[in-house]
Amino acid sequence: xxxxxxxxxxxxxxxxxxxxxxxxxxxxxxxxxxxxxxxxxxxxxxxxxxxxxxxxxxxxxxxxxxxxxxxxxxxxxxxxxxxxxxxxxxxxxxxxxxxxxxxxxxxxxxxxx
Numbered sequence: 001x002x003x004x005x006x007x008x009x010x011x012x013x014x015x016x017x018x019x020x021x022x023x024x025x026x027x028x029x030x031x032x033x034x035x036x037x038x039x040x041x042x043x044x045x046x047x048x049x050x051x052x053x054x055x056x057x058x059x060x061x062x063x064x065x066x067x068x069x070x071x072x073x074x075x076x077x078x079x080x081x082x083x084x085x086x087x088x089x090x091x092x093x094x095x096x097x098x099x100x101x102x103x104x105x106x107x108x109x110x111x112x113x
Contacts, residue, residue, distance in 0.1 A: 001038045001071065004104040021048065025057050025092065029064055034093035034101060038071040046071070046089035051081050054088045067098040073105060 009015065013033070018024050024035050039046050048054050058068030058076035068076040071089035079088060091101050 001036070001101075001105065003108050004101050005036075007104065021053055021057060025061065028093045029061065029066070032094050032097075034091060034097040036071070036101070037090050039089050043087065045087040048088060048090055050076075050079060050086045050088040051084065054090050054092075055081075057092060058090075061092050065095070066093055067095045068092040069098060069102065071105065073102055 005015075018027065021035070021037075027033070028035055037046060037048050054068070054076050061068050062077065069091050070076060070079065071091055076088070076090060076092070091098055
């Protein structure tokens with residue numbers, strides 16, 4: 001993920017963070033781009049809730065022609081919900097940018113995905 005973010009910086013893509021997923025997704029739907037919330041040391045399973053943050057935004061973005069996958073490369077809307085407050089990672093936005101992020105993860109992932 002770090003390599004992908006560095007790549008975006010090298011391409012002079014503006015890195016924006018409003019701090020609200022809905023606002024960030026709204027901006028991406030109007031101007032294009034990608035929203036990333038990968039796992040971190042503090043949130044190893046991701047921070048956003050699958051059931052009522054990731055899934056609703058994934059549905060809207062996919063209906064608009066975008067793509068929504070977890071940072072483990074699984075389609076968000078195909079992920080089983082096992083508990084009410086289940087956390088997930090997410091990569092959501094334009095098909096081109098999500099596909100590019102996916103290629104970086106597949107190429108550089110320590111887990112060999």
